[in-house]
Amino acid sequence: MSAIPAADSFDVAVVGGGPAGATAATHLAQQGHSVLLLDRPGNIKPCGGAIPPRAVQDFEIPDELLCTSVNAARMISPSDRRVDMPIQDGYVGMVDRAVFDEWLRERAAREGAEWRHGTFEELVEADGGVQLTYAEGRGGRDAVRHRVWARTVIGADGAKSAVGRQAVPGSTDIPHVAAYHEIIEVPAETDDRFHPERADVYYRGSISPDFYGWIFPHGETASIGAGSAVKGFSLRSAVDELRREADLTEARTLRREGAPIPMEPLQRWDNGRNVVLAGDAAGTVAPASGEGIYYAMVGGQRAAEAAEKALHSGDGAALAEAERAFTREHGQVFRVLGAMQRFWYANDKRRERFVRICTDPDVQSLTWDAYMNKRLVRARPLAHMRIFFKNIAHLTGLAPA
Ligand SMILES: Cc1cc2nc3c(=O)[nH]c(=O)nc-3n(C[C@H](O)[C@H](O)[C@H](O)COP(=O)(O)OP(=O)(O)OC[C@H]3O[C@@H](n4cnc5c(N)ncnc54)[C@H](O)[C@@H]3O)c2cc1C
Incomplete structure (x- = not known):
């Protein structure tokens, strides 16, 4: 493996330059690590493009x-x-997304990440890290192949992640x-x-x-x-x-x-040694709303922080902290939204009632507050109580449809 030159050896290789990967690469470069940001060019992510103010502030x-x-x-x-x-x-x-993602990748490069246009193909563990093979551009049979080496890999290559499939058990079951x-x-x-x-x-x-x-x-x-x-x-x-x-x-x-x-985050994002997933690759899209951009950025950030810990301690077990930190922050919201999706989206009768409860001013203000600020609001316990009882009435069919 020593055939790989120093210029192609990195502390961290981030595969995928969407919101998750670009955020991870930016953070790691800002902390002074050598970072490869590998992204397959020529795709605009199909997306509604809605982001909350919290994403604008935090990132x-x-x-x-x-x-x-x-x-x-x-x-x-x-x-x-x-x-x-x-x-x-x-x-x-x-x-x-054509403009947004490109700007995120450019920021990562400005901060010092090495951004390469290429398509990840294969990884193998080697010399205490990971050797990656990628094809230039969008790949294809005739594309030139390169090998690079990194101590840690962040797989942020989106839904149905190729990195996940090769390195993280369970990731194909999302x-x-x-x-x-x-x-x-x-x-x-x-x-x-x-x-x-x-x-x-x-x-x-x-x-x-x-x-x-x-x-x-x-x-x-x-x-x-x-x-x-x-x-x-x-x-x-x-x-x-x-x-x-x-x-x-x-x-x-x-x-x-x-x-x-x-539609469901992975319970384990890493392989315990040198690979951790983030964003859609780890399944972190909110149920019911399908919101994934903000959560991909948070996941990218947490994966980068966990990678730093692993680099400093030399212990790949630290990568598991990415999933733990994300679940501490957002696990409860994901569980509530999952239950809402299963119940309210089951048939037209329930959808009718669901839209009806949206007329409630308390529901409206708490929904927006939760969406915009990414927290379950504790400031207005009475409003919560009212919504709770209204929800129960609707769930049990006691409220008129
Ligand atoms: C139709 C649709 C509408 C949506 N609407 C919204 C919305 O309004 N708001 C919202 O918050 N979320 C929305 N989402 C979800 C959101 O788009 C994703 O959750 C978010 O883009 C995830 O970011 P990511 O960085 O994890 O992955 P992605 O954005 O998918 O980025 C992955 C990156 O990896 C690259 N890549 C993939 N494979 C390779 C490879 N082999 N080698 C190198 N690079 C690779 C890709 O080119 C891409 O740049 C929507 C999704 C869809 C499909």
């Missing part, structure tokens, strides 16, 4: 990266009840929702069925039998999409339906694309 995202800020959500029920949820004192930021969206050009004139500062969320079995459909504005464009884990369910037909609903059928379609969304 120092400049305002110009927000292509728009949303100030309300509209929840739409199976019977077409429309409940508007205005945001008090806050917003949902919308990012264009359940997924298939998601599909179309990016359209917003026409010059729209009516109230689409608003450039409102996110519309459709809860209806014909749009998704187990998840939801969305229309998210991105300034001059919009993302119209749906997700489902049900095999054979036509997400394209669902998006056609959404476009008809919003009178956007004739709008110009710029891109059609899909990708899996992981």
Whole structure:
């Protein structure tokens, strides 16, 4: 293995330059480590692009990266009840992933990470670390192959991670929702069925039998999409339906694309020696909402901190701290959202009730506070009590539908 030159040997190799990998690489480079950031070029991540203010604050995202800020959500029920949820004192930021991800990678490079365009292929443990093989660019049979060596690898190569498959047992068992969206050009004139500062969320079995459909504005464009884990369910037909609903059928379609969304975090992100996963590779997308950008960045940060501990102590067991830290911070929210998804998204009757409880001002303000600030609010115990009893009434069918 000594054939690998020093210029190709790193403290940490980060595979994947999305929100998780770029955040990890930035942190490690800032701490003075030698870091490789390997990212397959030429892909725009299919994504609705909604991020909370907490992501903007915690990860120092400049305002110009927000292509728009949303100030309300509209929840739409199976019977077409429309409940508007205005945001008090806050917003949902919308990012264009082509611009956002590139900026994150550039920041990592500015901080000192070595950013290479390549496609990870294989890893083997060697000389107390890991030897990685990657192909230049997007790979393919004729692409030039390179070998590098790193003491630690962070696998941030997204859902169905190749690093995870090769190094972390259990990572191939993460359940997924298939998601599909179309990016359209917003026409010059729209009516109230689409608003450039409102996110519309459709809860209806014909749009998704187990998840939801969305229309998210991105300034001059919009993302119209749906997700489902049900095999054979036509997400394209669902998006056609959404476009008809919003009178956007004739709008110009710029891109059609899909990708899996992981629905359950791994219980173990690392191999106990020299590989740790982060972001979608570790399954950290919030159930019920499908929110993954912020959690990928947090996961990237925690993986980087755990990698640092492992580097300093020489003990790969420290990598397990990434999962533990993430679960301490967000495990409870993920459990609550998982239970909500299983219950409220089960059928149209329940979806109808779910949208109905969104009319409640307490539900609205606590939902937004929890989304924007990423904490379960303890400041208003009475409101919590009221919501708790209302939820029980709905869950048990005692409340009128
Ligand atoms: C249709 C859809 C809509 C969504 N909407 C939202 C939303 O509105 N808000 C939200 O918060 N989340 C949303 N999500 C989820 C969110 O996109 C992900 O959770 C988030 O992108 C995860 O970040 P990541 O860095 O872990 O992975 P990714 O963003 O997937 O990044 C992985 C990176 O690894 C690279 N890579 C992959 N394989 C290799 C390889 N072999 N070698 C080298 N590089 C590789 C890729 O090119 C990519 O740059 C949505 C997802 C989908 C599919």
